[in-house]
Structures are given as C-alpha cells and as structure tokens.
Amino acid sequence: MSTVPRTLRDTASHAESRVLETRLIGLSREEFATSVWGRVPLLTRGVGDFSDLFSASAVDELVSRRGLRTPFLRVAKDGDTAPESSYTSPGGVGASVADQLDDTALWRSFADGSTLVLQALQRTWQPVTDFAARLGTELGHPVQANAYVTPPQNRGFDDHYDVHDVFVLQVTGTKRWIVHEPVHPAPLRDQPWTAHRAAIADAARSEAYLDTVLEPGDVLYLPRGWLHAAEALGAVSIHLTLGIHVWTRHALARQLADSALALLREDAEMRGSLPLGVDGPGDDVDFVRRRLVAALAEADPAPLFHRARRGQARPAPLGPLAQLGALDDLAPDSPVRLREALEARLVGRRLATRVGWLDLSEEELPPALRVLDGGTHLAGELGLPFVERLLRAGVLLPAAS
Structure with missing residues (x-):
C-alpha cells in the first residue's frame, strides 16, 4: 500500500460548490491566484446579495437571544475599544455567568455611536459557519468571520492594518473605505500595527491607494499589511469580514x-x-x-505542517443526538457521508483528521478511500463494522436519504 498522503475532497471543494469565484471575486481562481492573492487589493462591485449569510435580524438575535459571552462581541468607537464590563452582566437565575452580553447596555452604546463587532461568527451563526468552512477548504488557509455593525456617520477603528488577509462583504448600508499601501508589508501574526503607529499616521495623510464607498453586494479584498479605515455613511452599515489566517514561508x-x-x-x-x-x-x-x-x-516538515493545519480550524458541526440515533438505527441501507472540513489524510494505514487519528486494517482501506472521495454511501456497501467505528469517532455523519 502506498504511503503517499491522500487528502479529503469533501463537498466544500467540489467545483459546483465553490464560493471564491461565485460569491467573492469577478475573476477566475487562476487569475486571482497569480495577480491578486497576497499582492494588491481587489474591489468587486455587485457580486450578489449576502442576506443569506447575515442580516440586521441576525445581529439582533445574536445580541439579545443567544446568551453570547465575551469575546464573541466587542465594542469600539473612534479607535478605542470599550471595557467588557461596560456591556456585560450576569445572566440571571440559573445562569450566573458574569460576562454575558447585556443587550440594554449594547443598545445604549450603539445609539451613542459605537460599533458592535460580532467576533468568530464561524462558531455562532450557521450560514457563516458553512460559508467559512467552504472558503477555508478552497483557499487552504483557515478562515475567521466577524461582523461590524456601525451607526451612521461613525467610525469604529482608526487607520490600521491586519495581520491576516480579509474579504469585506458589504451586507447593508454603505461604508467609505480609505486604503493606503503598507508601511510593513506582509506582517506576521506577532507583528501588529501598534508597533508602527507613527509610520501609519504619516501614511494615512498621504494620497490613498483606494478611496471608495462599498454598497450592498460589493466585496473588497485586502492583503495583510494594507492600511485601512472605514466610516458608515447615511445609514447603519453591516459588513462581514472574512479573515484569512494565511500560512507563510x-x-x-x-x-x-x-x-x-x-x-x-x-x-x-x-x-x-x-x-x-x-x-x-x-x-x-x-x-x-x-x-x-x-x-x-x-x-x-509535512507531519508538523498538517498537524498544525488541523489545529487551526474546526470540523463541521456534529449533533450528539443525531449521531447516537444513527448508531442505534444503523442498517445496510443507512446513508452516511464524510464529515466536512475534517482535513482528513490517509498515510499508509493511518487516517488522520481534526478529531483524532485511526489506524485502519487492510480490509478497511478500500472503504476508507471511497469515503475520502466524498459523496453519500450506504453503510452496507462500506461495511457495517467500519461505518460504526467511524460514526463513533465522529468521522462519518448520517446523511439525508
């Protein structure tokens, strides 16, 4: 048996499901990779409607009904971040966690001009969870998603740069973006903008590389290190920022x-x-x-690289009750599928994934290769003991029949 690694090809990597070309850029993947990626900003107008990913009602639900805690939200105004104690409080009887979001305090801050930053939406809002997982699989780099909710005529943060690439998706309202060239190109994760405050302040006074207004459906790509500041205009602005935490040389x-x-x-x-x-x-x-x-x-370095990569993101959600039901009802005609975003690799007889590794027998290798090729399979075709083992390990999930 060959020891050449075999990488999972799940639903997120199928051509018909790709989101980079269909929802974020007006270029081919090849043109984006050679001319834009990590090099220069890209503004794409009218890509589409992002309301299926996020909306004003999603903001209200997350803030007021989900019992979110810090650091899933932060508050900023005019470049300063508010202390967590100013917008959190205990959850009440039976939920005495002290750092749950206080929707009344958040409303008052927002009405006073503060920007609400909903962080790590790939963990808290299912449409964004699915989108970020697909994009991360396509790009080969981990993706984090934040939402910025800014009142009219207000700015949350002053000129700065990020240590990750970003795609900015304008959801509602309009926002003016001013972008300047880097003062520290391609910063690493431990090289934040705060170490270059004076150079950034000087650069911000120079002619902008890009000065534009994003409208709903527009997408702006910024490589890490590019300076930017944004201000909401005549209405509340909501935009998603997809942070690409790139692997570097x-x-x-x-x-x-x-x-x-x-x-x-x-x-x-x-x-x-x-x-x-x-x-x-x-x-x-x-x-x-x-x-x-x-x-x-x-x-x-390959083993360390893949181990680190598996640790940089999470696999698709798994429902414990649905998983138990799949095991209890397992039959030859039970449909199952590979769990998405597992970063599964088969090296020799070891199947390594984000949820651990399994050493397979020779008899289990053929069905494992079929599973890695994606799609839905009947448990009887793969072998009931094999399917049961992978269901218990959280590698396979029940699929809709």
Missing part, C-alpha cells in the same frame, strides 16, 4: 527547523555538553551549524 521554516531539531535529539554528540567554563558559543557553533544544516536537508 516563515511558518514553514519554523516547522522545518523544529523537525530538524527533533532529528538532532537522537544525535549523541549534539546532546553532549559544552566545555567547562564556557562563556559563549565558541568553536562549537561551527560544529553545530554543520549538523543543523545536515538535519535540515533530511528533515520532513
């Missing part, structure tokens, strides 16, 4: 170095002590450098 270098260091742990000479009374690296640094270079040439 620097991250890959770190994983390569970690893999090399793991190899050097098995080298007795590298485990040896430096000379007595050492006060610096001395002559040993040349020896260590040679061994490190040799280990780098031998190291394989």
Whole structure:
C-alpha cells in the first residue's frame, strides 16, 4: 500500500460548490491566484446579495437571544475599544455567568455611536459557519468571520492594518473605505500595527491607494499589511469580514527547523555538553551549524505542517443526538457521508483528521478511500463494522436519504 498522503475532497471543494469565484471575486481562481492573492487589493462591485449569510435580524438575535459571552462581541468607537464590563452582566437565575452580553447596555452604546463587532461568527451563526468552512477548504488557509455593525456617520477603528488577509462583504448600508499601501508589508501574526503607529499616521495623510464607498453586494479584498479605515455613511452599515489566517514561508521554516531539531535529539554528540567554563558559543557553533544544516536537508516538515493545519480550524458541526440515533438505527441501507472540513489524510494505514487519528486494517482501506472521495454511501456497501467505528469517532455523519 502506498504511503503517499491522500487528502479529503469533501463537498466544500467540489467545483459546483465553490464560493471564491461565485460569491467573492469577478475573476477566475487562476487569475486571482497569480495577480491578486497576497499582492494588491481587489474591489468587486455587485457580486450578489449576502442576506443569506447575515442580516440586521441576525445581529439582533445574536445580541439579545443567544446568551453570547465575551469575546464573541466587542465594542469600539473612534479607535478605542470599550471595557467588557461596560456591556456585560450576569445572566440571571440559573445562569450566573458574569460576562454575558447585556443587550440594554449594547443598545445604549450603539445609539451613542459605537460599533458592535460580532467576533468568530464561524462558531455562532450557521450560514457563516458553512460559508467559512467552504472558503477555508478552497483557499487552504483557515478562515475567521466577524461582523461590524456601525451607526451612521461613525467610525469604529482608526487607520490600521491586519495581520491576516480579509474579504469585506458589504451586507447593508454603505461604508467609505480609505486604503493606503503598507508601511510593513506582509506582517506576521506577532507583528501588529501598534508597533508602527507613527509610520501609519504619516501614511494615512498621504494620497490613498483606494478611496471608495462599498454598497450592498460589493466585496473588497485586502492583503495583510494594507492600511485601512472605514466610516458608515447615511445609514447603519453591516459588513462581514472574512479573515484569512494565511500560512507563510516563515511558518514553514519554523516547522522545518523544529523537525530538524527533533532529528538532532537522537544525535549523541549534539546532546553532549559544552566545555567547562564556557562563556559563549565558541568553536562549537561551527560544529553545530554543520549538523543543523545536515538535519535540515533530511528533515520532513509535512507531519508538523498538517498537524498544525488541523489545529487551526474546526470540523463541521456534529449533533450528539443525531449521531447516537444513527448508531442505534444503523442498517445496510443507512446513508452516511464524510464529515466536512475534517482535513482528513490517509498515510499508509493511518487516517488522520481534526478529531483524532485511526489506524485502519487492510480490509478497511478500500472503504476508507471511497469515503475520502466524498459523496453519500450506504453503510452496507462500506461495511457495517467500519461505518460504526467511524460514526463513533465522529468521522462519518448520517446523511439525508
């Protein structure tokens, strides 16, 4: 059996379900990848209606009926973030968690000009959950979704840059966006804009790269590092920001170095002590450098990369009661499907996923390959013991018949 990794091809990666080209950009995937991705902003007008993803009624439901806690919401005005205590309170009898959202306090802040930022919507709002999972699978990079709800004629944040790429989807209202070129191109996650305040302030006074008004249905793509500020105009503005937490060559270098260091742990000479009374690296640094270079040439960062990637996002939701029902009612004609966004990979006989790994028998390999190819399968065609095992592991889900 080949040990070449086999990557899951789930519903989110099927051509007919792709969301990048159909809902975010007016270019082909290839043109976007070669001319835009990570390089320059892209404004696409009139892509479509985003009300199926988010809306004003969704804001009201999340704020007033879902019992959300911090940090699922923050409040900002004129570049400052409000303290959490100013918009949270205990949940009442039987729910004495102290940091639940206080809808009255939030209303007063909003009426006073504050922007409400609903964070991590990929965890709290199902349409956004599904969309973010599909986009993340297509791009190969984790996706986070926030919503920004800004009163008329107000600005939530001053000029700044993000350490991730973003797609801005204007849902309702209009918002003016002013974009300037980077002062620190392609920042890493530990290189925030606050370290460049003076340079950003100077750049914000220069001629803008883009000064435009987004209307409902417009999409703006910004690579990480591009400066931006936005202000709502004549009505309440709601926009979704899809943050793409890109993998970088620097991250890959770190994983390569970690893999090399793991190899050097098995080298007795590298485990040896430096000379007595050492006060610096001395002559040993040349020896260590040679061994490190040799280990780098031998190291394989792929296992660390895929392990880290699996940890950067969550798989599609799993309902425990539906899962138990599927096990109780399991029969040869029971339809099942692979759980989406699992990042499943079969290496040899090990099936690695975001919910753990399973070592498969030789007999289980053929049905595993069928599962990885996507689609719905009947349990009897895959083998009832195999299906039961993957249902219990949370790898398979019951599918609609």
